[in-house]
Amino acid sequence: MMCLLCDRPFQASSSWYDVVLRKFPPVICERCRESFEAAEPNDDVEALFTYNDAMKHYIERYKFGKDVALAEVFRSDIYEALRNRRETIVAVPLHRERLHERTFSQVHCLLEAAHIPYANILKKVVHDQQSKKTLAERQNNKNRFLLQGEICIQGQEFIIVDDIYTTGATVGEIKNILLSHGATKVSSFVLAKVKSNKNYLV
Numbered sequence: 653m654m655c656l657l658c659d660r661p662f663q664a665s666s667s668w669y670d671v672v673l674r675k676f677p678p679v680i681c682e683r684c685r686e687s688f689e690a691a692e693p694n695d696d697v698e699a700l701f702t703y704n705d706a707m708k709h710y711i712e713r714y715k716f717g718k719d720v721a722l723a724e725v726f727r728s729d730i731y732e733a734l735r736n737r738r739e740t741i742v743a744v745p746l747h748r749e750r751l752h753e754r755t756f757s758q759v760h761c762l763l764e765a766a767h768i769p770y771a772n773i774l775k776k777v778v779h780d781q782q783s784k785k786t787l788a789e790r791q792n793n794k795n796r797f798l799l800q801g802e803i804c805i806q807g808q809e810f811i812i813v814d815d816i817y818t819t820g821a822t823v824g825e826i827k828n829i830l831l832s833h834g835a836t837k838v839s840s841f842v843l844a845k846v847k848s849n850k851n852y853l854v
Protein backbone atom coordinates (compact mmCIF):
# COMPACT_ATOMS: atom_id res chain seq x y z
CA MET A 653 0.00 0.00 0.00
CA MET A 654 0.97 3.65 -0.38
CA CYS A 655 1.64 5.98 2.51
CA LEU A 656 -1.07 8.65 2.67
CA LEU A 657 1.49 11.28 3.66
CA CYS A 658 4.59 10.67 1.50
CA ASP A 659 3.05 8.55 -1.29
CA ARG A 660 5.79 5.92 -1.01
CA PRO A 661 4.88 2.24 -0.96
CA PHE A 662 5.22 0.59 2.44
CA GLN A 663 4.56 -2.64 4.25
CA ALA A 664 3.39 -2.65 7.81
CA SER A 665 5.96 -4.59 9.80
CA SER A 666 4.76 -7.52 11.85
CA SER A 667 5.59 -5.77 15.12
CA TRP A 668 2.80 -3.29 14.36
CA TYR A 669 0.17 -5.98 14.36
CA ASP A 670 -1.61 -6.00 17.64
CA VAL A 671 -5.35 -6.16 18.12
CA VAL A 672 -5.97 -2.48 17.46
CA LEU A 673 -3.88 -2.43 14.31
CA ARG A 674 -5.75 -5.41 12.92
CA LYS A 675 -8.88 -3.31 13.28
CA PHE A 676 -7.21 -0.24 11.79
CA PRO A 677 -4.30 -1.17 9.52
CA PRO A 678 -1.75 1.68 9.30
CA VAL A 679 -2.19 4.10 6.42
CA ILE A 680 1.19 5.83 6.79
CA CYS A 681 4.72 4.43 6.65
CA GLU A 682 6.92 4.06 9.71
CA ARG A 683 9.15 6.91 8.61
CA CYS A 684 6.23 9.33 8.52
CA ARG A 685 4.90 7.84 11.72
CA GLU A 686 8.20 8.55 13.46
CA SER A 687 8.10 12.20 12.42
CA PHE A 688 5.28 12.73 14.94
CA GLU A 689 6.34 13.34 18.51
CA ALA A 690 4.41 11.89 21.43
CA ALA A 691 3.18 14.56 23.83
CA GLU A 692 4.61 14.78 27.30
CA PRO A 693 2.00 14.34 30.02
CA ASN A 694 0.68 17.65 31.33
CA ASP A 695 -2.05 18.87 33.67
CA ASP A 696 -4.03 21.00 31.22
CA VAL A 697 -5.09 18.50 28.62
CA GLU A 698 -4.63 14.90 27.51
CA ALA A 699 -2.73 15.19 24.21
CA LEU A 700 -1.56 12.43 21.88
CA PHE A 701 1.17 14.43 20.13
CA THR A 702 3.23 17.58 20.37
CA TYR A 703 2.53 20.13 17.65
CA ASN A 704 5.83 19.85 15.74
CA ASP A 705 6.60 20.53 12.08
CA ALA A 706 5.26 17.14 10.94
CA MET A 707 1.99 17.79 12.75
CA LYS A 708 1.78 21.33 11.37
CA HIS A 709 2.18 19.95 7.87
CA TYR A 710 -0.39 17.22 8.51
CA ILE A 711 -2.95 19.73 9.83
CA GLU A 712 -2.38 22.01 6.85
CA ARG A 713 -3.11 19.18 4.45
CA TYR A 714 -5.99 17.69 6.41
CA LYS A 715 -7.79 20.79 7.56
CA PHE A 716 -6.91 23.55 5.16
CA GLY A 717 -6.15 21.35 2.14
CA LYS A 718 -9.45 19.53 2.81
CA ASP A 719 -7.85 16.11 2.43
CA VAL A 720 -10.49 14.26 4.43
CA ALA A 721 -8.86 10.85 3.85
CA LEU A 722 -6.16 11.95 6.30
CA ALA A 723 -8.69 11.58 9.12
CA GLU A 724 -7.55 7.93 9.13
CA VAL A 725 -3.90 8.65 9.95
CA PHE A 726 -4.39 8.68 13.74
CA ARG A 727 -7.50 6.52 14.01
CA SER A 728 -5.85 3.68 15.95
CA ASP A 729 -4.31 6.14 18.45
CA ILE A 730 -7.63 7.90 18.99
CA TYR A 731 -9.52 4.62 19.21
CA GLU A 732 -7.09 3.26 21.75
CA ALA A 733 -7.20 6.41 23.88
CA LEU A 734 -10.98 6.90 23.92
CA ARG A 735 -12.66 3.54 23.37
CA ASN A 736 -13.07 2.56 27.02
CA ARG A 737 -14.03 5.93 28.44
CA ARG A 738 -17.30 6.16 30.32
CA GLU A 739 -17.56 9.94 29.88
CA THR A 740 -19.65 11.40 27.07
CA ILE A 741 -17.43 12.53 24.20
CA VAL A 742 -18.10 16.04 22.91
CA ALA A 743 -16.46 17.20 19.67
CA VAL A 744 -15.64 20.90 19.34
CA PRO A 745 -17.94 22.05 16.52
CA LEU A 746 -17.26 24.42 13.63
CA HIS A 747 -19.45 27.38 12.89
CA ARG A 748 -21.97 26.68 10.12
CA GLU A 749 -20.26 29.10 7.71
CA ARG A 750 -16.82 27.62 8.44
CA LEU A 751 -18.23 24.12 7.92
CA HIS A 752 -19.61 25.26 4.59
CA GLU A 753 -16.25 26.61 3.38
CA ARG A 754 -14.23 23.69 4.75
CA THR A 755 -16.79 21.05 3.69
CA PHE A 756 -16.12 18.81 6.70
CA SER A 757 -15.61 19.14 10.42
CA GLN A 758 -12.09 17.97 11.21
CA VAL A 759 -12.75 16.86 14.80
CA HIS A 760 -15.93 14.92 13.98
CA CYS A 761 -14.13 13.18 11.11
CA LEU A 762 -11.21 12.18 13.36
CA LEU A 763 -13.68 10.57 15.79
CA GLU A 764 -15.69 8.90 13.05
CA ALA A 765 -12.56 7.43 11.45
CA ALA A 766 -11.67 6.01 14.88
CA HIS A 767 -15.20 4.60 15.43
CA ILE A 768 -15.63 6.70 18.58
CA PRO A 769 -19.24 7.79 19.18
CA TYR A 770 -19.80 11.40 20.26
CA ALA A 771 -22.67 13.62 21.31
CA ASN A 772 -23.71 16.66 19.28
CA ILE A 773 -24.60 18.99 22.10
CA LEU A 774 -22.81 22.15 21.06
CA LYS A 775 -23.32 24.76 18.42
CA LYS A 776 -20.78 27.40 17.52
CA VAL A 777 -22.57 30.72 17.23
CA VAL A 778 -19.73 33.17 16.62
CA HIS A 779 -17.72 32.88 13.44
CA ASP A 780 -14.22 33.98 14.38
CA GLN A 781 -11.03 34.25 12.41
CA GLN A 782 -8.90 33.04 15.26
CA SER A 783 -5.57 33.20 13.46
CA LYS A 784 -5.96 36.93 12.84
CA LYS A 785 -6.46 37.73 16.49
CA THR A 786 -3.96 38.41 19.20
CA LEU A 787 -3.60 36.08 22.15
CA ALA A 788 -5.43 38.52 24.42
CA GLU A 789 -8.32 38.83 21.99
CA ARG A 790 -8.63 35.07 21.69
CA GLN A 791 -8.57 34.60 25.43
CA ASN A 792 -11.30 37.22 25.83
CA ASN A 793 -13.49 35.74 23.15
CA LYS A 794 -16.38 34.46 25.23
CA ASN A 795 -19.76 32.94 24.44
CA ARG A 796 -18.82 31.43 21.11
CA PHE A 797 -20.69 28.18 21.86
CA LEU A 798 -24.24 27.29 22.89
CA LEU A 799 -25.74 24.05 24.10
CA GLN A 800 -28.20 22.40 21.75
CA GLY A 801 -30.29 19.24 21.79
CA GLU A 802 -31.87 17.26 24.54
CA ILE A 803 -28.95 15.61 26.33
CA CYS A 804 -28.90 15.88 30.11
CA ILE A 805 -25.80 17.69 31.36
CA GLN A 806 -26.64 17.54 35.05
CA GLY A 807 -24.52 14.99 36.90
CA GLN A 808 -22.76 13.79 33.74
CA GLU A 809 -19.06 13.53 32.90
CA PHE A 810 -17.64 14.77 29.60
CA ILE A 811 -14.48 14.74 27.50
CA ILE A 812 -14.14 17.64 25.09
CA VAL A 813 -12.25 16.61 21.95
CA ASP A 814 -10.42 19.09 19.72
CA ASP A 815 -7.66 18.77 17.13
CA ILE A 816 -5.15 21.34 18.43
CA TYR A 817 -4.69 22.82 21.87
CA THR A 818 -3.02 26.22 21.74
CA THR A 819 -4.12 28.56 24.53
CA GLY A 820 -6.83 26.34 25.97
CA ALA A 821 -9.41 29.08 25.35
CA THR A 822 -11.76 26.87 23.33
CA VAL A 823 -11.88 23.88 25.65
CA GLY A 824 -11.93 26.24 28.63
CA GLU A 825 -15.02 27.97 27.32
CA ILE A 826 -16.86 24.70 26.64
CA LYS A 827 -15.82 23.33 30.01
CA ASN A 828 -17.36 26.36 31.73
CA ILE A 829 -20.62 25.92 29.82
CA LEU A 830 -20.90 22.26 30.78
CA LEU A 831 -19.94 22.83 34.42
CA SER A 832 -22.41 25.71 34.73
CA HIS A 833 -25.15 23.32 33.54
CA GLY A 834 -24.33 20.80 36.25
CA ALA A 835 -21.68 18.53 34.70
CA THR A 836 -19.70 16.86 37.48
CA LYS A 837 -16.44 16.46 35.58
CA VAL A 838 -15.13 17.81 32.29
CA SER A 839 -11.75 16.88 30.85
CA SER A 840 -10.23 17.47 27.43
CA PHE A 841 -8.44 15.42 24.81
CA VAL A 842 -6.61 16.69 21.72
CA LEU A 843 -4.68 15.29 18.82
CA ALA A 844 -1.81 17.72 19.38
CA LYS A 845 -0.76 20.29 21.92
CA VAL A 846 1.36 23.31 21.09
CA LYS A 847 4.33 23.54 23.43
CA SER A 848 3.78 26.51 25.69
CA ASN A 849 7.06 28.14 24.61
CA LYS A 850 6.18 27.91 20.92
CA ASN A 851 4.20 30.64 19.25
CA TYR A 852 2.40 28.70 16.55
CA LEU A 853 -0.99 30.03 15.63
CA VAL A 854 -3.30 27.43 14.15
Ligand SMILES: [Zn+2]
Nearest residue numbers: 655658681684
Ligand atom coordinates in the same frame (compact mmCIF):
# COMPACT_ATOMS: atom_id res chain seq x y z
ZN1 LIG B 1 5.25 8.00 4.56
